[in-house]
Amino acid sequence: MITFTPEQEEFRKSVARFVDTEVAPAAQALDERGEFPAALMRRIGELGWLGLRYPEKYGGADADMTTYCLLAEELARGSLSVAAAAGMQSLMGTHFIYTYGDDALRERYLVPALRGELVATFAMTEPNAGSDVANLATRAERRGDRWVLRGTKTWVTNAPVADVLTVAAKTSGERGMKNIALFLLDRRTMRGITLGKPIDKMAVRASATGEILLDDVEVPHAYLLGGEQGGAEKIGGILAEIRIMTAALSVGLARAAYEAALAYSRERVAFGKPIGEHQAIGFKLADMLAGIHAAALMTYQAAGRLDAGRPVAREAAMAKLVASETAVKVTDEAARIFASYGLAMEYPVQRYFRDARFLLPGGGTSEILRLVIGRELDWDRGTAFC
Numbered sequence: 250m251i252t253f254t255p256e257q258e259e260f261r262k263s264v265a266r267f268v269d270t271e272v273a274p275a276a277q278a279l280d281e282r283g284e285f286p287a288a289l290m291r292r293i294g295e296l297g298w299l300g301l302r303y304p305e306k307y308g309g310a311d312a313d314m315t316t317y318c319l320l321a322e323e324l325a326r327g328s329l330s331v332a333a334a335a336g337m338q339s340l341m342g343t344h345f346i347y348t349y350g351d352d353a354l355r356e357r358y359l360v361p362a363l364r365g366e367l368v369a370t371f372a373m374t375e376p377n378a379g380s381d382v383a384n385l386a387t388r389a390e391r392r393g394d395r396w397v398l399r400g401t402k403t404w405v406t407n408a409p410v411a412d413v414l415t416v417a418a419k420t421s422g423e424r425g426m427k428n429i430a431l432f433l434l435d436r437r438t439m440r441g442i443t444l445g446k447p448i449d450k451m452a453v454r455a456s457a458t459g460e461i462l463l464d465d466v467e468v469p470h471a472y473l474l475g476g477e478q479g480g481a482e483k484i485g486g487i488l489a490e491i492r493i494m495t496a497a498l499s500v501g502l503a504r505a506a507y508e509a510a511l512a513y514s515r516e517r518v519a520f521g522k523p524i525g526e527h528q529a530i531g532f533k534l535a536d537m538l539a540g541i542h543a544a545a546l547m548t549y550q551a552a553g554r555l556d557a558g559r560p561v562a563r564e565a566a567m568a569k570l571v572a573s574e575t576a577v578k579v580t581d582e583a584a585r586i587f588a589s590y591g592l593a594m595e596y597p598v599q600r601y602f603r604d605a606r607f608l609l610p611g612g613g614t615s616e617i618l619r620l621v622i623g624r625e626l627d628w629d630r631g632t633a634f635c
């Protein structure tokens with residue numbers, strides 16, 4: 250059973266109101282134009298929601314993971330693009346600045362990013378290093394009190410509009426994960442950072458994604474976030490949150506598709522009755538609802554474990570695996586219930602169907618998650634529930 254505190258219930262209601270009045274009505278046009286939702290991001294910042302997970306000292310709200318998941322779920326119900334952009338900014342984009350940056354960096358970058366006044370992102374993936382992080386080729390070389398970065402990052406969320414990026418680079422040439430370090434790059438002031446190819450993609454079109462080229466970018470030593478090594482562990486330290494957040498996004502998107510399919514199955518008549526009264530369609534809706542319910546239970550159970558300070562790597566991976574695959578299935582079934590109209594651009598169901606694909610690679614592919622879950626199995630405890 251999922252139980253939320255009265256404050257969490259209230260918070261969900263206020264996000265839901267915002268989504269129904271400001272996000273959902275804008276979602277279709279943003280998707281069609283492939284336009285970064287700049288105004289909505291500023292609003293989300295003004296509302297204080299980009300700072301949910303950060304201390305009040307920096308303008309945050311010190312909220313728990315459960316509350317953060319409620320935000321992610323509700324935003325995704327209105328627009329997965331908006332939710333993805335906000336999720337990137339409020340987790341990966343700012344986490345490393347807060348955790349490893351000094352006070353000057355926090356003041357200069359964290360505080361305005363939490364207010365929605367600058368766009369922050371995270372760049373690890375490269376053309377030849379996605380799941381295989383050990384294969385990163387971006388190099389950082391120390392020259393006195395500076396570092397010089399060279400390499401190519403790709404699939405960077407918010408790349409075309411990002412002001413600051415946390416970049417993963419290797420501080421020595423050998424293969425492996427030990428020598429990965431994290432650097433904060435300011436695109437507005439540092440030379441040598443250019444945009445590469447924009448990625449024209451079919452999912453989360455309003456969350457702009459692209460390539461970033463680093464051509465001998467000089468970075469002051471203070472912008473090295475947390476030492477010359479151990480970047481992989483630092484990223485690992487936030488991986489459970491990323492996976493649980495992605496699971497919450499999946500639940501939100503699946504709910505939107507289910508609700509659209511349910512409404513359509515009540516109004517569309519075939520063979521003399523609403524299609525929802527044909528058992529085949531009723532069964533689809535039942536499976537969709539049961540799947541969403543299971544995904545939500547796993548997501549909030551994992552969030553609750555994280556909030557309680559319990560080990561959560563396996564639960565986070567399982568929640569993300571089940572919830573993202575559920576979102577793909579539910580959005581597919583919703584499109585089938587709409588039949589021809591599921592293909593029509595005027596209905597949002599085609600967007601849900603497309604957007605669900607983003608949830609598969611984001612936070613680790615299903616194959617990688619199965620590896621993680623397998624590795625985390627505690628054979629002595631058998632199936633080890635809860």
Ligand SMILES: Cc1cc2nc3c(=O)[nH]c(=O)nc-3n(C[C@H](O)[C@H](O)[C@H](O)COP(=O)(O)OP(=O)(O)OC[C@H]3O[C@@H](n4cnc5c(N)ncnc54)[C@H](O)[C@@H]3O)c2cc1C
Pocket residue numbers: 337370371372373374378379380381403404405406407453458607610611612613614615616617620
């Ligand atoms: C919309 C979007 C936004 C993104 N935003 C960001 C971002 O902001 N920053 C960032 O750094 N990255 C981002 N990414 C990149 C994302 O994290 C990677 O795409 C992801 O890690 C997978 O890497 P890949 O696509 O190179 O696939 P690959 O790693 O090349 O995998 C290809 C296939 O092989 C499988 N595979 C790989 N290794 C194994 C294995 N050991 N065992 C079994 N199967 C395996 C995979 O599961 C997959 O099916 C984004 C991706 C998308 C789609």
